[in-house]
Amino acid sequence: MKRLLAILITVMFVLAAAIPSAVLAQTNSKIELKQAIEIAKEKLNLPTDGYSFSSNYYEGDGNKTWYLTWTSSTNGSITVNVNADTGEITGYSFYKPDNSSNSVIPKYSRDDAKKVAVDFLNKVIPEKFKETKEQESDDYLGLNPKIAYSNAYSFNFAQVVNGITFEGNHITIEVNKNTLEVQSYYLTWNDNYNFPDPKLAISKDKAIEIYKNNNSLRLQYNVVYKDVYGNNDPKPQAILVYTLVNNQPIDAISGTVLPQNYYGPMIGGTGGMSTKSADSQSVLSPEEQKAVDDISKYISKDKAIQMAKEKLPFTIGSQYNLTSSNLFKNSSNSDSAIWDFGWSYSDGSSYNYITASVDATTGELMTFTRNDSSENNVQGKTPKYTKDQLKGIAEEYLTKIQPDKFKQMEYQDVPTSPYDKSPYMSFNYVYMANGIQCPFDSIYIGVNKYTGDIVSYNYSWINLNLPDSKNLISLDNAYDTLFKNSDLQLTYIIYYAPDKVYDTPPQDVKLVYQLNNFNGLIDAKTGDYVDFSGNPIEKDKSNQFTDIAGNWAEKDILLLLQYGIVDGKDGKYMPNDYILQKDFIKMLVKSSQPNSIIIPLSSNDDENYDNYYNVAINNKIITENEKNPDSKVTRQEAAKFIVRSLGLKYVADINDIYKLDFLKDANSVDSSLKGYVAIAYGLDLMKGNNGYFNPNGDLTRAEAASILVRYLKIEK
Structure with missing residues (x-):
């Protein structure tokens, strides 16, 4: 529904752009263009000198809006939306080209940005x-959204009516983390x-x-x-969980459960299976594909096409041309692969296609879809088949194609x-084991209501030990665990009744009880609240350390x-203890994850440090020979690991170009590490004390944090 409205607004916006200014001047609105410009410039203090200007006008959904745009080839663009009846500014965006690099840690805090907002x-x-x-953003699976994701802090303010939140009316605003510009x-x-009335x-x-109930x-x-980041071949595992399947709001007045066809916030995880999409699978190159074809355990391309055609519930007509053939690694089973094919034809007025995929090892039909544009035109027609009849057609086919598993x-x-x-x-049909559903072993099948033809099929079966x-x-x-971690809260929502789905704008607001902030699963063995990787979700640990108050590195x-980079033990960080290599490598890997997003690799205190070492070795931060998990880290070793993580190893290894005359203990620096110490010192990563670098001194946990x-x- 929202997408439809967005498309409609976009079309109207384009049409408005084509309307001559003389027509725009005749708009029946209280605020004319000149006033809209004055309101925007006065309230926003716009720096419009050197910008070109354009405007559009739009009426729809009971609203009248002026769209004002200032653009500059060097300074970027400014857009302002002004309500043409009330003069309220309803939208603003400011884009300025910025080719500079920013550090992971922003220059300004969220509190600084909130004051600006x-x-x-x-x-x-x-x-x-x-x-x-x-509306506070909740910590999701160990990642603090107030910190990560973008170069701006985002704030959302929702209307409060009768002391109850209504997110249908809200204000969103973003403030740059490094400039404090809105x-x-x-x-x-x-x-x-x-x-x-509540x-x-x-x-x-x-x-x-x-x-x-x-x-x-x-x-x-x-x-x-x-x-875990760095693990290129993660193996799927099965766990038993309690998951949300009917997270529907409850009408607080009538006590009835409302269907989810309403417009408004619905917070909560579906608890569905974790999958890997076809987009994440690697298509083999022609040379690799030929090599795979020669391996006897994989079905050849021609054989796979033949098997697909034999199992499809329809015939692929001679007018269809084979347009694509791909062999994918099976994301659910790394020892197998999947053939994927596409056929299509066009008669000039319509485009029709068929896709099918076959397991390259077993020959099982995995998926198919058929799109016939002539069958999709059902306007004014009445379905020929009932739901029970369509279900019978589906089950007759499944009994034929997967008789044992379908049982x-x-x-x-x-x-x-x-x-x-x-x-x-x-x-949808789901495999049952011990009377418990396995939604990752399932079949989805679609049948045309008007022709009775089977037009889609998706078969998923993962051989896992349950x-x-x-x-x-x-x-x-x-x-008990659910309501301990989440809250059933009173809130107002915009609700679309089933017979009013296409009504715009909606006028029906419901007072409901709705589950707040449940994103995860409940481990059926332990009762722990776990994420979709099966790891326990930890509470906010921002104040967990009891031994850092007053320490010079406390901040x-x-x-x-x-940021989720450090952790301790039993509520203590132990800042004055010497840091072990495994902990320093773990902290450094977490600090150097891609895209400047700090995501904890694991929330398990008993995690396997090998995961972090694998990442560090792959990124040339440490070598296999240097791996010594329980050893202490000297200051010059820390400089080596840090500089390598910046990708500067090739520069640091040119020892002859570095002079350490600025250090009183330069002679104590290992000759092979002179470049690393010089770069770490020059970048202000490590300084030392009173001119002494103390290269052979062991690094404390406080020093590591600093x-x-x-x-x-x-700024990388």
């Missing part, structure tokens, strides 16, 4: 801003909503009872990939809406803790 909103939209409250601002607001709401305990949690096997599967009924306009109906189902926590205990340690913060501040 608040000042901006108090000036631009003061009355509406008074009605809002900031990069964008958008107001999404409708004054015509009617809000139910005094009429059912109790929270009653809502929890309804939530449980709706079978919101389900016990199932889940496939996870213990995928072990259970149909997963999904209620269909009478307002569904799709020409197809899909059916854990036993003994000693599991109860469903009640799982709900650096807390900053690294906030060095890594300086490392992160380097």
Whole structure:
């Protein structure tokens, strides 16, 4: 629905751009173009000198808007949206070309940026801003979204009505982390909503009872990939979990469960299986593909095409041409591969295609789709087949193509809406083991409602060892864990009733109980709240260390803790202890992850340090011969590892060009490490004390934290 509206707005915007200015001058709005420009320049203090200007006008969805744009080939662009009836600024974006490199750690804190955001909103939209409250971004699977992702801090302020949050009306604003410039601002607001009285709401305990009775949690096997950065061949594993399957809001007035066809925030994980998409699979080169064809364990291309055609429920007509053939590594089984084929034809007025994939080892048909444009035109037609008839067609085919496995599967009924306009109906079957679902072993099949033809099929089967189902926590205990980590909160949402899905703008606001911030799974063996890799999700550890208060490196340690780079033991960091090589390598690898995004590689205290060493060795930070996990790290060794992680090994190894006359203990530096010490000193990563570098002194954990913060501040 939102996408449809976006497309419509874009089309209207383009049409508006084509309207002559003389026509625009005749707009029936309270705010004309001259006033809109004056409002924008006054409230935003726009630096428009040297910019070219253009404008557009748009009416739709009950709104009238001026779109103002200033552009400069050297200074970037500014866009401002002004409500043509109220004069409110509803949108603003400022783009300035910036080719400079930024460090991972920004120049300004989130608190600094928030002050700028608040000042901006108090000036631009003061009355509406008074009605809002900031919506905090929650820590997701160990990654703090306030720090990572982009060069801007993002803030979201939602309207508060009757003391209850309503995210349907909200303000978003982004502030640059390194310049404190407001990069964008958008107001999404409708004054015509009617809000139910919270005094009429059912109790929270009653809502929890309804939530449980709706079978919101389900016990199932889940496939996870213990995928650690640097591990190129993660193996899938099965774990038993409780996962959310019916995370639907509860009408707080009537107590009924609402279908999810509403517009508004729905927070929570689906608990579905973890998969690897075809996009992440590596297509073999022609030479590699020929070599694979010669290996007897893989079916040849021609044989795979023949097997696909034999198993398809339709004939590929002679008018279709084979347009693509690819052999992919099977992401679920690295010892196997999948042939993928595509056929198509066009008669000038329509484009039709068929795709099919076959397991290159077993010959099983894995997927197929058929798109016939003539069959998709169902406007004004009535479906010929009922749901039960279509299901019968699907099951007759599955009994033929996968007789043994289909017997072990259970149909997963999904209620269909009478307002569904799709020409197809899909059916899902899931493998059952020990009476428990394995959603990663499943079949999806689609049947045309008007012709009865099977038009899509997706078969997934992973041969995994399933854990036993003994000693599991109860469903009640799982709900206890759920509500311990999440909260069923009262909130207002915009709701689309099934018969009003296409109505715009929506006017129906519901007061609901909705689960807040559940992103993960519940381990059915331990009761732990785990992520989609099966690792326990830890609570915010920003204040966990009890032994760093007053330490000279306290701020650096807390900053690294906030980024998920450092950890301790039993609530202690032990800043004055000497750091071990394995811990320094782990911290350095976490600090040097790609895209300037700090993501903890693991939340398990008993993790295997080999994962970090593998990354460090692959990135030429350390060699296999230098690996000595439980040894202490000298200061000159730390300089070596740090400089290598910057990709400067080839420069540092040219020893003859470096002079260490600025150090009083230069003669104590290993001759092979002179370049590393010089570069670390020159980049202000390591300085020493009173002219002494102390190259052979062991590095403390406090010193390591200080060095890594300086490392992160380097503009790479």
